[in-house]
Each structure stands twice: as structure tokens, then as C-alpha cells.
């Protein structure tokens with residue numbers, strides 16, 4: 005793995021070009037987690053000076069740079085060459101010794117890095133021989149790159165003439181330079197390339213897509229609507245709620261773009277609601293295109309796949325390519341814009357000559373017609389000149405094949421490099437005396453690493469009850485050394501934040517604004533539906549009123565992450581602040597309530613979103629002091645029986661006007677938080693792209 009980085013944020017000229025190593029036998033979740041010590045700094049590469057394109061002297065310098073890089077890498081790879089053939093005996097964690105063949109199997113880097121290492125042109129694919137004019141199409145199967153063949157046909161090696169002349173020409177056209185991996189035995193250089201979410205999707209296509217969307221919104225007068233929805237997004241675990249209008253945000257890094265992927269479809273759907281007559285079709289296409297790309301991105305994050313999920317991904321990609329032309333006019337380059345301006349000027353010049361000969365009374369109408377025609381002509385030119393042929397567009401093509409061949413996408417993330425930069429490069433740079441810093445950087449992390457590894461080993465010995473001396477055990481038990489993964493614990497559901505001012509149903513009714521009659525009625529209904537006959541709540545209002553009630557403000561709900569056996573996200577469902585449940589301004593979270601069976605409510609499959617109004621503990625002193633934990637919620641009803649909308653593929657829900665919307669449910673039926681985007685008064689869209697679990701459940 006390699007990735008150039010700036011050493012400081014303040015002066016741009018201090019750069020480092022680190023190479024890291026990790027081993028493929030580690031589970032990827034462990035390797036990708038910070039503090040796992042799984043990624044090691046191997047070398048800092050020399051950074052060549054910036055060169056101009058043309059000058060002869062620079063060309064010579066370029067060749068020297070390439071040769072130097074090749075030599076450095078040969079030094080780095082040398083220990084791998086022999087053992088790749090003969091193998092090496094390695095002590096394994098289970099106490100056995102095995103004959104291992106360490107082979108370079110992946111190179112994680114962003115596109116420009118790959119270009120440099122594989123010796124390619126900037127817009128060439130490291131994996132296949134796709135021609136530039138097809139980068140923006142969804143054409144499958146171009147010939148896989150065979151770097152060994154290119155090497156044979158380099159100008160200096162032109163003596164082997166066994167293959168056709170076409171190959172010579174092709175290699176020349178491709179401008180293939182030095183591939184630093186080509187001399188490695190048992191390694192196929194084209195397989196080293198790994199798809200990368202961070203640079204291809206978040207910093208690549210999502211950034212482009214936002215430019216297109218901005219142009220589209222401007223054209224249709226919906227920019228303000230978009231900003232309004234953007235600023236009003238509700239919170240959700242792990243989701244960064246935007247604090248500024250979209251147009252005011254200047255820093256868009258990987259984290260922000262990933263966040264954007266979780267809400268863009270819903271925000272756009274609301275911004276484009278109620279299209280005018282001529283807008284229906286373009287709006288539908290734009291939403292369809294964004295939806296396809298967002299869904300492709302969602303599914304690319306899955307940690308395990310079936311042939312079905314891969315087929316879905318191919319469908320999303322097809323759909324994206326089919327609909328992307330709706331945004332073509334917003335891919336205007338500067339050159340195209342110049343051409344358009346020139347054409348516009350020329351049209352106007354000719355028109356001016358014509359219009360002089362027309363009677364003044366007719367001029368106004370002719371001018372209006374002309375303006376329309378002029379705009380149409382310019383749009384035609386823009387559409388003819390613009391294209392989607394850029395490399396990141398094409399790289400999506402390799403995601404599905406990669407999953408088929410190697411597993412999942414997140415496994416090889418460039419993000420682990422970003423983490424490693426901080427601990428292994430930048431901290432070392434800061435602690436160095438800035439003088440011959442390279443050596444100091446390499447050494448500064450080495451010491452830390454040795455100690456952490458020793459701790460991990462001792463910790464592991466302790467877990468196996470090996471003979472470890474008492475003072476070592478004592479030190480290990482100190483919290484500072486917790487680098488271990490303890491046995492997974494299933495988190496408990498916890499109720500928190502008791503309020504002092506509520507001790508019975510009457511208090512609750514006063515504070516929440518729900519009438520006493522409704523509270524009684526709902527408690528009795530809950531009791532009849534959920535509790536065994538012998539343990540029901542009293543139905544006499546006077547007795548119900550005498551039961552002690554505790555009102556709480558927060559409920560922690562562990563929600564199992566998608567495709568994980570022991571990773572939980574803690575959802576904190578709150579009902580705090582002003583408890584009046586019809587007051588829209590209060591902090592009452594949206595939650596999912598299990599309201600029926602799987603066949604009910606269309607895509608929602610038996611679950612309904614609800615506003616959490618209250619969390620209550622009711623002590624039934626007549627029945628062994630049993631505590632009933634219940635939640636007061638206001639359940640939303642699905643529009644169109646919970647079917648996904650044709651326009652944007654999301655489900656719309658609404659809140660009933662009458663106060664009967666208040667319902668009491670068992671606290672166990674609350675499944676977690678929901679993410680709703682307000683469409684209009686009392687109507688919301690369910691944002692099913694907010695996390696993988698919701699995406700996987702609502703379709």
C-alpha cells in the first residue's frame with residue numbers, strides 16, 4: 005500500500021511517500037480498525053521533483069526518476085523473490101510451524117498512485133485496456149492488461165518479434181512506461197489493483213454527481229428548496245447532521261461525502277417534489293440516476309455477497325449509465341463553454357443583420373423566437389461536445405468482478421492508509437528535529453510498535469492461562485493497556501433519565517398534553533393485547549391512577565450491524581424537552597415500531613416509524629410489584645400502502661390529525677431509530693439509505 009501525503013497542513017512542500025505492508029491472513033475488520041497494529045511502515049520513497057511536460061532535459065530526468073523508483077522497489081521486494089518460490093517456515097498462532105509462500109497479492113493506492121507505479125497515462129485503467137473514448141460507457145470485458153507483454157514490446161526490447169505489429173502500435177498508443185511490479189515472480193500486476201470506495205466513489209463520482217445536481221437544481225429553480233431540506237435533516241447514530249446550507253460548505257472530504265451518500269437521495273426527492281408538467285420526466289430521470297449510484301455505493305459496502313447482491317450491483321450500474329445523460333449538459337468543460345460563447349456570438353451577429361430589415365413593430369416577437377432558438381442550438385452543441393469519459397466512471401466497472409474474484413470491497417480500503425499516516429508518519433515528523441527526518445520517522449514508530457506487540461503477546465498468554473508472573477498480570481489489568489478484544493458482549497437495553505415531576509398517570513397526562521381518558525384507554529388496550537389474563541393492568545380508572553409511574557427520557561437500544569455477528573450500534577432513543585407530543589419543536593426521536601407481521605405495510609414489512617412521546621415504567625403493586633415497561637408513541641401511517649414511489653423509490657408516511665394517534669406499545673417493539681426527511685406539514689419520506697441495515701430491510 006502506498007499513498008503520498010503532506011507532512012504538515014501549513015507548508016505544502018513537505019511531503020512523504022510511505023509504503024506500508026500488512027498481511028492478508030488477518031480478518032479485514034481487525035486489520036482496518038485503528039490501533040490494530042496491523043499496518044506497518046516499510047519504506048519512505050524518494051519524491052521526484054515536479055517536471056514540465058516538454059523539455060528535453062526534463063525527459064532525461066523523468067527516466068532517471070523512473071529508474072530510481074524501480075531500484076528502490078527492487079530493494080523492497082528482494083526478500084519476497086526467493087521465498088515466493090521455495091517458501092519459508094513460519095511459526096503460526098496455533099503453535100504449529102507451516103511452510104508459507106508470502107506473495108504480493110494487492111496494492112492499495114489511489115488512482116494517480118497506481119498510474120505512477122504501473123507506468124500508465126493518467127486516464128488509463130490499471131486493470132484493463134479500455135480506450136479513452138469508452139471510459140464513460142458501461143461496455144463490459146476489455147482485454148486484461150498483460151504488463152509482461154508490454155515489457156517485451158518496449159522500444160529498447162524490440163528484438164523479440166514473435167507477436168504481430170499491432171501490438172507494437174497498441175503499446176505505443178497506450179504510452180506504457182515502467183511497471184514496478186512486472187519483475188515479481190508469481191504476481192500478476194493487473195490483479196494488484198483493488199477497487200477503492202474512498203477515491204472512486206466518495207471523492208470521485210459523488211463529487212462529480214454533486215456538480216451535476218447543482219447545475220440541475222439551478223436550471224429548475226430548486227436550489228433553495230434543496231438547501232432548506234439539507235439544513236433541516238434530523239440526527240441519526242453515526243450521521244453528521246449538516247449545520248450549514250449545502251452551498252456554504254467548502255470542505256468536502258471523504259467523511260463528508262460518505263455522509264452525503266446516506267441522505268442525498270431523500271434530500272433531492274424532497275427538493276424535486278411536485279414537479280411542473282414539463283419537469284415530471286427530467287426529475288424522474290435525475291432521481292433515478294442518483295438513486296442507482298447511491299444504491300450501487302450502498303451494496304458495495306456489504307461485507308459478504310451472494311450472486312443476487314452482485315446481480316443487483318450490476319443492475320444499479322446499468323441503470324446509472326442508462327439515465328446519466330440527464331446530467332450531460334452539466335459536464336461542460338471550459339473548451340466547450342468557449343465554443344458555445346463563440347457560436348452564440350456568431351448567431352447574434354447574423355441575426356442583427358436580418359433584423360435591421362424588419363419593420364420595428366415585428367422585431368420584439370422575432371427577438372423572443374430567436375432567443376429560444378439560440379438556446380436550443382447552444383444546448384445541442386453542449387450535448388454534442390460533452391461526455392462522461394473520465395477514469396473514475398470506468399473504474400466502477402471492475403467492482404463486481406473484483407467481488408466475484410476476491411470477496412468484498414471494504415476489505416482493501418485506502419482509508420487504513422490515512423489512519424496509518426497519522427500515527428506512523430505525521431506524529432514521527434512532529435517529534436523529529438526536521439533534519440534528515442526520514443530516519444527519525446521510521447524509528448519513532450518502531451519503538452511504539454515493539455512495545456504494543458509485546459503487550460498483545462502477554463495479553464494473549466494471559467487469556468490462555470499461561471504462566472505469566474504476577475507483576476506483569478497486574479500491569480496488564482491496568483486500563484491503559486487494553487489492546488485486546490474481549491469476548492463479545494451483547495449490550496443490554498437500558499432505560500435512563502428518570503423525571504422527578506411524574507409519579508402517576510395524572511402527572512403524565514398533565515405534562516404530555518395527552519388527555520387522561522386517552523392514556524387510560526391506551527393502557528387498557530395495551531394490557532389486553534399484550535399481557536396474560538392473570539397479569540393484566542387494572543381496568544378501573546381509579547386503580548390505574550393509583551399505580552406508581554416513572555417517566556424516563558432515554559432508551560438505549562443495541563442494534564446489530566448488518567452482516568455482523570457481534571458488532572452493535574447503540575441507538576439512543578430520546579424523548580426529552582417539552583413533552584407535549586403535538587409540539588413539533590420538541591426533541592422526540594423517530595423510532596421504528598414493530599406494528600404488524602412481515603406482509604403488512606408494503607416495503608416496510610410490518611414496521612412503522614413513530615414519534616417517541618414517552619418512556620414509562622408502571623409498577624403494578626397488585627400483581628407482585630411487576631414493572632411494565634411501555635412507550636407512548638405516535639405512529640405514522642404509510643401512504644400508498646407503503647409501496648416505494650415510482651419517482652424516487654422511497655416510502656412516504658404521514659401523521660394523522662386526530663389525537664388518537666397516541667398509542668402505548670411494549671417497549672420491546674421499539675427496534676431502533678428511524679431517519680425521516682420532512683416533505684411537508686405532517687408528511688415525511690423514510691430515508692432508507694441512512695445505513696446498510698435500513699437499506700437491506702426496506703425495498
Ligand SMILES: [Zn+2]
Pocket residue numbers: 129130131132133134398399401402
Ligand atoms: Zn478497466
